[in-house]
Amino acid sequence: MPELPEVEALGAYLRERAVGHTVERFEVSSFSALKTFDPPPTAIAGLEVTSAGRHGKFLDIGLGPREEKDQIHLVVHLARAGWLHYREAFKSATPLKPGSGPIAVRVRLDDGSGFDLTEAGTQKSLAAYLVRDPGEVPGVARLGPDALAVTRDEFAERICGRNGQVKGVLTDQEVLAGIGNAYSDEILHTAKISPFALTGKLTEEQMTALYEATRQVETDAVARSVGMKAAELKGEKRAGMRVHARTGLPCPVCGDTVREVSFADKSLQYCPTCQTGGKPLADRRLSKLIR
Incomplete structure (x- = not known):
């Protein structure tokens, strides 16, 4: 998308x-x-x-x-x-x-x-x-403020205003406009935060890291993309990803294997070493099959 x-x-x-x-x-x-x-x-x-x-x-x-x-x-x-x-x-x-x-x-x-x-x-x-x-x-x-137009305090207020898993809150367009499934994976990897972390339990240090990662990932992607022809943008997006859509490949930061959690209509990717203390997250789809 x-x-x-x-x-x-x-x-x-x-x-x-x-x-x-x-x-x-x-x-x-x-x-x-x-x-x-x-x-x-x-x-x-x-x-x-x-x-x-x-x-x-x-x-x-x-x-x-x-x-x-x-x-x-x-x-x-x-x-x-x-x-x-x-x-x-x-x-x-x-x-x-x-x-x-x-x-x-x-x-x-x-x-x-x-x-x-x-x-x-x-x-x-x-x-x-x-x-x-x-x-x-x-x-x-219904859009919230643009993801690149908020201060750190405004960002924290918007994120903490919705209690839930940080991945879902970050991609809620009524909270912040512009962030989707792919770049939220990249933001959380850069911030070293689990996609399942609860917004209400994020520390001040984690919130700052999340804000800075959001600005870094989105600003860098804009800088890479603006000036390119429409036909070239999809390839540029894929080439710039470190964890999203890279299941099974090594994390470019630590070398651990990028893992995936699948849902009914989408999936997320993350690095266990960088984001979850080395522990793989339960894949909801596989858990249901095992039962």
Whole structure:
């Protein structure tokens, strides 16, 4: 799933490539992906792309007059398997047909370029919204402060305000916006904290380490990602990981084997030596099978 660094980089790429161009056509192939009906898709034809940014993991593309109050926003949540593919030129001028493979939405610009919003797999969760105010998007309205925009004390207050396992609290978008499954694994590894540690029992030293690790991991990932083409971002994300999606490989810090805990629809990775005092965590999925 694209997280804060990748969405920040997509916004930067669109500011470089698309801002200043006019929308020629907005095409919807997957009608379940477009969550709004007013304004209609036809309303943005002829509008200039004037901005591109993010709210947490939501991409926000501003269309129309430079004055914020008069703009229409294309707000996108790419979900687990969604992505933005920028095209310097489309092979065909023929409009998309409903159900055109992985393409959910296509935006054609006046210079012949544009971008597709795509989603792989059968579980379709990508969501696109055309709104006059990003706050109209339910997910945006519920977001907590951005993970890179809080002080240490604000961070501690937000984390301790939700009692639970630190991994789950860290990825709760109402607590802090932008952190997902992958980078939370990296943050907890850097901070040397178990993903199952309870937020209410974190020491002041652990909270400081968690805050500093959050800033370090996310800032470094943004620095690596911004300036890259959209097509290169997934590879950069994978290459920068130390424990996430590296089950069975040696930890680059201590050399211990990276372990995994699996859940119904996702998994987490961690290093026992760095994070749990050398003790492997129980894999809930395997424990159920053994019973």
